[in-house]
Amino acid sequence: MKIFAVILLPSMLLNACMGTQTGHGQKIPAATYMGGSNTIEEVSKELKSAGASHVDIFQEWAADFADTAGKNAMLEDTWSDPYKLKADVGKCMDGWEKEHDYSDADCRMTAFLLLDEVLSAESTEEEYEGTYLMFDTEAIDNVGRYETIKEDRDIFTTLYGEKSVTDDKHPETVFSDSWDKYGFRIDSDNMSLLSIVIYDPYSDVVFVGHAGVLIKCSDHYLFVEKIAFEQPYQATRVNTMDELLEIMSLRPEYFGEAAEAGPFVYNNGEYVGVLSSYGLLK
Known part of the structure; x- marks a missing residue:
């Protein structure tokens, strides 16, 4: 990933991805x-x-998690109803920490890895001095397996780090404005x-609380994410983005x-709407 000057063109419509299947007649939604190994490879x-970028590294991360945290929490190698899917987070954490003396990856790091070679910025912040990414940057700076992300640390922190809200009546515009400002x-x-961008009214900032990679396939969407540090990787197949956000709204x-x-929900830098406990409010 490199920083370079670009002429921004109108966003192209998402096209069908070739050569994929919907889980051999699998009912959608599914997660x-x-x-x-079966679902990781699929x-x-x-x-x-x-x-996607660095899929081999992603596959190594997912397999490592499955073999340690996943085994301890008895995560299944199959697709299920996403409305009923639930992991024992405590057992995931115990399983990871028993086998590792370094930090696990999180949602932002995983999405950044997978988009590394297609994500660019015209400029970045001179230096990140915030605190909302402290666990991300600590892992990136000190764990060798995250070297690929460290090479573009300035893009990572500019993309995900907290941004001040100057108009508290419209905090939903800040993330989109940041994409325009830095030319993402x-x-x-x-x-x-x-x-998913969170507004902190006490500090008057917004920051990326969750991120994942959305893929438009021929007849469905695939969303790939790492739920959080020491929590599972998840892939979800849905018919529409609204259906995906309805599923994600179940996370308190x-x-x-x-x-x-x-x-607030954004697709790239485009504002989509507000996530509520009932789904998306546009």
């Missing part, structure tokens, strides 16, 4: 924690077909970065107090 093939671009017809960690604005 998997990639608890073994998802990795779809990522390669879509043009994802050069792909069928892959995009789906971000994205929501603050009832009166707080957001969380």
